[in-house]
Amino acid sequence: MTEAESTLEKRLRRLLSAYPHWYRRARGDEMVATIVEASGSDQDRPTRRQRRDLLVGGLRCRLRIRGGRGAVVLAVVAALMFGVVGAWAGAWAGWQTATPLPGEAASRDFVHDVLPDPKVSKTVRVGALFSYDTDYTGGSTDPAWATALFGGDDYVAGGDLVTIDVTQMHNPWNDTMADLTDRLRARGWQVDAHSRYQPPTLTAHRDGLVLEVSSVVDTTNSIHELSITRAQPAAVAPLVILGFLLGALCGWLFAVRMTVLANVRRPGRRLVVRIGSGVAIGLAAFPTVLALMVLGTVVADDGTTSPAAPWTPLYFILMRPLCLFAAVVMLATAATAHFPSRAATASVAVSAPTRAR
Amino acid sequence: MREPTFHILTALADRPRYGYDVIAEVARLSEDRVKLQAGTLYAALDRLSDERLIGVDREEVVGGRLRRYYRLTDAGGAALAAEVERMRHDATEAEKRLRTGGRWAGGEVALS
Numbered sequence: 001m002t003e004a005e006s007t008l009e010k011r012l013r014r015l016l017s018a019y020p021h022w023y024r025r026a027r028g029d030e031m032v033a034t035i036v037e038a039s040g041s042d043q044d045r046p047t048r049r050q051r052r053d054l055l056v057g058g059l060r061c062r063l064r065i066r067g068g069r070g071a072v073v074l075a076v077v078a079a080l081m082f083g084v085v086g087a088w089a090g091a092w093a094g095w096q097t098a099t100p101l102p103g104e105a106a107s108r109d110f111v112h113d114v115l116p117d118p119k120v121s122k123t124v125r126v127g128a129l130f131s132y133d134t135d136y137t138g139g140s141t142d143p144a145w146a147t148a149l150f151g152g153d154d155y156v157a158g159g160d161l162v163t164i165d166v167t168q169m170h171n172p173w174n175d176t177m178a179d180l181t182d183r184l185r186a187r188g189w190q191v192d193a194h195s196r197y198q199p200p201t202l203t204a205h206r207d208g209l210v211l212e213v214s215s216v217v218d219t220t221n222s223i224h225e226l227s228i229t230r231a232q233p234a235a236v237a238p239l240v241i242l243g244f245l246l247g248a249l250c251g252w253l254f255a256v257r258m259t260v261l262a263n264v265r266r267p268g269r270r271l272v273v274r275i276g277s278g279v280a281i282g283l284a285a286f287p288t289v290l291a292l293m294v295l296g297t298v299v300a301d302d303g304t305t306s307p308a309a310p311w312t313p314l315y316f317i318l319m320r321p322l323c324l325f326a327a328v329v330m331l332a333t334a335a336t337a338h339f340p341s342r343a344a345t346a347s348v349a350v351s352a353p354t355r356a357r
Numbered sequence: 358m359r360e361p362t363f364h365i366l367t368a369l370a371d372r373p374r375y376g377y378d379v380i381a382e383v384a385r386l387s388e389d390r391v392k393l394q395a396g397t398l399y400a401a402l403d404r405l406s407d408e409r410l411i412g413v414d415r416e417e418v419v420g421g422r423l424r425r426y427y428r429l430t431d432a433g434g435a436a437l438a439a440e441v442e443r444m445r446h447d448a449t450e451a452e453k454r455l456r457t458g459g460r461w462a463g464g465e466v467a468l469s
Contacts, residue, residue, distance in 0.1 A: 029423040030376060030399075030423050030425050031376070031395050031396075033423050033424065034377045034380070034395045035395045036422070037376075037377040037422075038395070050395070053394035053396040054394075054396045056396065057394075057395075057397065057399070061400065061403075064403075
């Protein structure tokens, strides 16, 4: 080995870090030997073409799915599932920039300001970004562990809820709504929807807050609710998209790793990976589709209505156990497939499918 | 089948070869049209191995460096033969039509 070859070899090994560790372990020495032999005797550094070839080759190797069509399907589904989780993380980060709620006292003052003669019967504040609607009505009767495990329905935006007793007011509610619209506009609120159906409802927004006035469905229609919630911050939609893309990339890389392990010639491990991946995908399929639909509405949200929770499927009844169980199965499968893996993965890339006859 | 793949399989058709030997043979077979780089070669070898068209024959250490020899499998031989047959059919068909059109000049295209 000449000094020039030795320097070239060191530089080639640095370039080979573009490839995954397990691939370098299997192929590294062989690739270096091939490149050194193909290079001139006085060459002490890789050519530009060799550098580009190794960098592109390494990236492709990291992203390449090994296996048949089933492996590609696994990778696409994993990318979608991880993309959804990434989008949820992005949405959570975006929601940290939401406008603070005015608070119970401020909301009560606001109602007195915009309604001529309000009869406020109750004010409730739910400070969380999103919560089950039972938090507005004094808490769920279900045990906490049941909700934590199985989820619940009506997972809605947190906010200040002011209940108004219409029967105690002097003006007819229709007139009150007309007055309310005028007063809101005078105070800088943009009134987006004012239904003239009975009973009338109203939606307005200003400075990152959304105001909704609606009737409580009961036999008399005498109770109306005025809710002030945070509008979806502008940062949520781009962070959802960014989070989805990063999550999808992680999902794809995870699938690459799993297909590498699934192709190892150890029947038990291959079976574990295939069954575990299949079960996890089956469990998470419907929540993933539902999550993608919800995320579509989140990206399209223009901040004028009470927002949907981006992570609704994670809290929704029956969807939550599916998500949690899928995550447990996926993690257990990955953990089982990885230990022990050193000897097994080293043989992947160079395994001989059939011997010469 | 893409040209580099065809030449790699062809290079392995007569005997097992190691990495640099495959690169050199492919360049010779293609009259220097196909000059494989190592990253491209090993990506192709991985794919062909996954498709069970080639396999590892043996390993040697020469001058302190690893040489891993690859050989064509039965499936690889069949795939290469099928590709040869397809190319021969296509070439025959093209020649026939060139002759019909009076444009065949013994392997050279007659320019009108």
